[in-house]
Amino acid sequence: MDGILVIHKEAGMTSHDVVAQLRRILHIKKIGHSGTLDPQATGVLLVLVGKACKALPYLEDTDKEYIATMRLGEKYDTDDIWGALQETREVMPIQNFDSVLQTFQGNIKQYPPMVSSVRVNGRKLYEYARNHETVERPLRDVTIYDIEALDDQKLEFRVACSSGTYIRSLCVDIAEKTGNLGCMSSLVRTKVGRFSLNDACTLDDARNGNFKLHTLMDMFAGYTQIAYEPIQDVFNGKKIKLQCDADEVMITHNQEIVAVYQRVENDVYRCARGLW
Numbered sequence: 001m002d003g004i005l006v007i008h009k010e011a012g013m014t015s016h017d018v019v020a021q022l023r024r025i026l027h028i029k030k031i032g033h034s035g036t037l038d039p040q041a042t043g044v045l046l047v048l049v050g051k052a053c054k055a056l057p058y059l060e061d062t063d064k065e066y067i068a069t070m071r072l073g074e075k076y077d078t079d080d081i082w083g084a085l086q087e088t089r090e091v092m093p094i095q096n097f098d099s100v101l102q103t104f105q106g107n108i109k110q111y112p113p114m115v116s117s118v119r120v121n122g123r124k125l126y127e128y129a130r131n132h133e134t135v136e137r138p139l140r141d142v143t144i145y146d147i148e149a150l151d152d153q154k155l156e157f158r159v160a161c162s163s164g165t166y167i168r169s170l171c172v173d174i175a176e177k178t179g180n181l182g183c184m185s186s187l188v189r190t191k192v193g194r195f196s197l198n199d200a201c202t203l204d205d206a207r208n209g210n211f212k213l214h215t216l217m218d219m220f221a222g223y224t225q226i227a228y229e230p231i232q233d234v235f236n237g238k239k240i241k242l243q244c245d246a247d248e249v250m251i252t253h254n255q256e257i258v259a260v261y262q263r264v265e266n267d268v269y270r271c272a273r274g275l276w
Helices: 015-026 050-058 097-102 125-130 167-177 203-207 231-235
Strands: 003-009 031-034 042-049 064-072 074-076 085-088 106-110 140-151 156-161 182-192 224-227 248-253 256-265 268-274
Touching (some): 003 050, 015 031, 015 042, 015 203, 031 050, 050 268, 106 167, 156 167, 231 248, 231 256
Antiparallel strands (some): 003 042, 256 268
């Protein structure tokens, strides 16, 4: 059993919990996930099954889309309502929520939350937080491709962004822009790459056999895909010559992606990752 399973994760469970349950449901040990989703968040979680696990490095930087809500007047140590409340302040009403959101579109910098897994001096930020230690967080470059208000009263918005964007941090920054304290109060991941909630199944669906395993060809539909012969050269990891414009290509065999090749120079490509 090999492929990509799109799961609609429920609130109250970790991404690791999902993988552990699927190992029992599918009776297969070789399962992993791409892009951790917070325990209280819901939505799309890509689960890699069997040989598809080898493709994980090429899924970690996949763009994502979320629907989030935020709360004003409160600051938490986790930047969301599930942490410890640190400070409250009178709320300054936001006159035009969508206009404020538009100021964040494009390339922006943000500080990762102290409960994130970003490493500083060899340690993850959440390790400092657990020990009540302070450390300077690095500013990170992220991209907001699209952002729009969905409900001005609930402060609900949709955002399409690059991998590595922290929506909790975005909520804090949006609030600060309006002179408020703020935090994230709910989060739904609606899309990862080309897969959306419409493609997702629940764990109960998986238990009942009601699921679809997507192929790597589905996942990498946006890449140049080339059927190469003799394919044994690819299986042996040899450099090959290709006539194409792309610097990174997916080599296929019998309608399956078997390797990722990258340009070395001119028309010469080397094997970057075997996926067979």
